Amino acid sequence: MKIIFLGTGAGATFGSRRMKAGIYVKGEKTSVVLDMGTGANFKLEDIGLLDFSALFITHLHIDHFNGIFDHLVQRKLKGLQTLRIYSPKGLTEVLNTYIKSGNNIYAEVIESDLPSAEIGELQIYSVKGCHSIYDVAYVISDGKKKILYTGDTAEPCEDILKESEKVDLVIHESSCIDDCSKWGHTSLKQLMELFPRKKLILTHIPAQIEDEIKNFAKGYNIAFDGFIMDV
Numbered sequence: 723m724k725i726i727f728l729g730t731g732a733g734a735t736f737g738s739r740r741m742k743a744g745i746y747v748k749g750e751k752t753s754v755v756l757d758m759g760t761g762a763n764f765k766l767e768d769i770g771l772l773d774f775s776a777l778f779i780t781h782l783h784i785d786h787f788n789g790i791f792d793h794l795v796q797r798k799l800k801g802l803q804t805l806r807i808y809s810p811k812g813l814t815e816v817l818n819t820y821i822k823s824g825n826n827i828y829a830e831v832i833e834s835d836l837p838s839a840e841i842g843e844l845q846i847y848s849v850k851g852c853h854s855i856y857d858v859a860y861v862i863s864d865g866k867k868k869i870l871y872t873g874d875t876a877e878p879c880e881d882i883l884k885e886s887e888k889v890d891l892v893i894h895e896s897s898c899i900d901d902c903s904k905w906g907h908t909s910l911k912q913l914m915e916l917f918p919r920k921k922l923i924l925t926h927i928p929a930q931i932e933d934e935i936k937n938f939a940k941g942y943n944i945a946f947d948g949f950i951m952d953v
């Protein structure tokens with residue numbers, strides 16, 4: 723599998739140095755996107771990867787889904803197939819509000835507490851995260867390798883930690899250096915204690931403190947917008 727980071731900024735990121743959350747996962751024949759925060763949709767357009775098979779949303783915080791609506795406009799203009807979106811409950815209501823207020827967009831939304839699907843050769847399932855609102859983390863496998871993408875979560879989070887032991891790569895949110903548990907997030911300090919360095923990719927970075935983060939997490943893989951990695 724190939725992972726392309728579309729947006730690596732945290733919700734608190736100010737400005738356009740890092741777009742909001744989103745990763746593109748490319749299998750041999752099938753591709754899916756996990757989360758589409760503001761700007762992650764523009765990154766998709768910039769690199770010409772508009773046509774993928776499904777979108778999976780971790781939770782309904784703006785920085786994880788706000789890029790969907792603009793993306794749906796582009797799909798409509800380009801005559802692309804209807805997008806299937808897997809999400810925890812609530813996305814249909816938000817989408818319908820946009821449609822009712824006069825936007826000519828459409829998506830097939832499949833809501834459930836723990837979204838899962840088999841899309842081509844990719845198997846995707848979710849486990850419950852530990853965040854300030856209902857949230858899931860996704861595990862994707864192509865039959866050879868397995869990736870865990872956490873969305874937002876405060877560690878230690880039992881289900882996520884359990885899954886992390888079975889995967890080849892953990893793409894984890896990293897929203898502060900010291901302690902951001904009261905906002906439902908994980909600090910760099912915790913990540914360093916809980917996960918082996920080699921398995922870990924840090925994302926969801928507040929761009930305004932990224933120099934401090936890079937300094938603190940020397941030797942760790944810190945994602946950036948457009949970063950591509952083979953798994």
Ligand SMILES: [Zn+2]
Pocket residue numbers: 732733743783785786874926
């Ligand atoms: Zn977030």
Ligand SMILES: [Zn+2]
Pocket residue numbers: 733781783853874
């Ligand atoms: Zn969140």
